[in-house]
Amino acid sequence: MSVSKFVVAALAMSVSAAAFAGGAHGDGHGQGAKSGEAGKASEASRTITVEMYDNYYEPESIAVEPGETVRFVVENKGSLVHEFNIGTPATHEGHQKEMMKMVEHGVIQGGKLNREMMSMDMGDGQSMKHDDPNSILLEPGKSEELVWKFSDKADIEFACNVPGHYQSGMYGEVIFEGPVDSKADTQ
Ligand SMILES: [Cu+2]
Numbered sequence: 001m002s003v004s005k006f007v008v009a010a011l012a013m014s015v016s017a018a019a020f021a022g023g024a025h026g027d028g029h030g031q032g033a034k035s036g037e038a039g040k041a042s043e044a045s046r047t048i049t050v051e052m053y054d055n056y057y058e059p060e061s062i063a064v065e066p067g068e069t070v071r072f073v074v075e076n077k078g079s080l081v082h083e084f085n086i087g088t089p090a091t092h093e094g095h096q097k098e099m100m101k102m103v104e105h106g107v108i109q110g111g112k113l114n115r116e117m118m119s120m121d122m123g124d125g126q127s128m129k130h131d132d133p134n135s136i137l138l139e140p141g142k143s144e145e146l147v148w149k150f151s152d153k154a155d156i157e158f159a160c161n162v163p164g165h166y167q168s169g170m171y172g173e174v175i176f177e178g179p180v181d182s183k184a185d186t187q
Pocket of ligand 1: 081082083160162165170
């Protein structure tokens with residue numbers, strides 16, 4: 001789709017954009033249930049700082065307890081836009097297709113995000129809103145928090161789905177360690 005056609009469609013479809021925002025990622029959420037759900041900061045057992053570089057994370061992996069709620073402080077210390085997204089390999093693969101569209105339409109341009117365009121509807125039942133609770137998308141120098149309640153043991157990674165980044169190794173393993181029993185002491 002050409003840019004001009006996209007803009008026209010986006011303006012015409014603003015109503016469906018609102019509808020889409022609610023249920024856009026039905027499939028993703030279904031699979032996301034395996035990785036957990038949005039958590040409450042008041043229930044977080046600890047804070048983990050994650051630094052994003054071009055193109056890797058520090059730390060490279062994260063160890064959590066099954067069912068643990070963690071507050072992540074995510075900082076983009078690279079020169080490109082990066083994402084911190086918690087999900088299964090399948091959800092990451094699906095999200096990479098969405099983010100490819102964001103690049104194709106100029107929403108993501110290297111180190112910049114076009115927030116205005118992100119709020120538009122693409123006119124084909126897709127939006128480029130990036131507001132899933134399991135994900136943060138950041139420009140260089142920016143920092144944001146994400147609170148996540150992990151599910152029981154599952155195949156979960158944190159990953160950057162900006163095109164090419166996952167493929168160049170920008171993902172890390174979530175390692176499940178220990179029983180949940182010890183949480184009784186901290187809560
Ligand atoms: Cu990245």
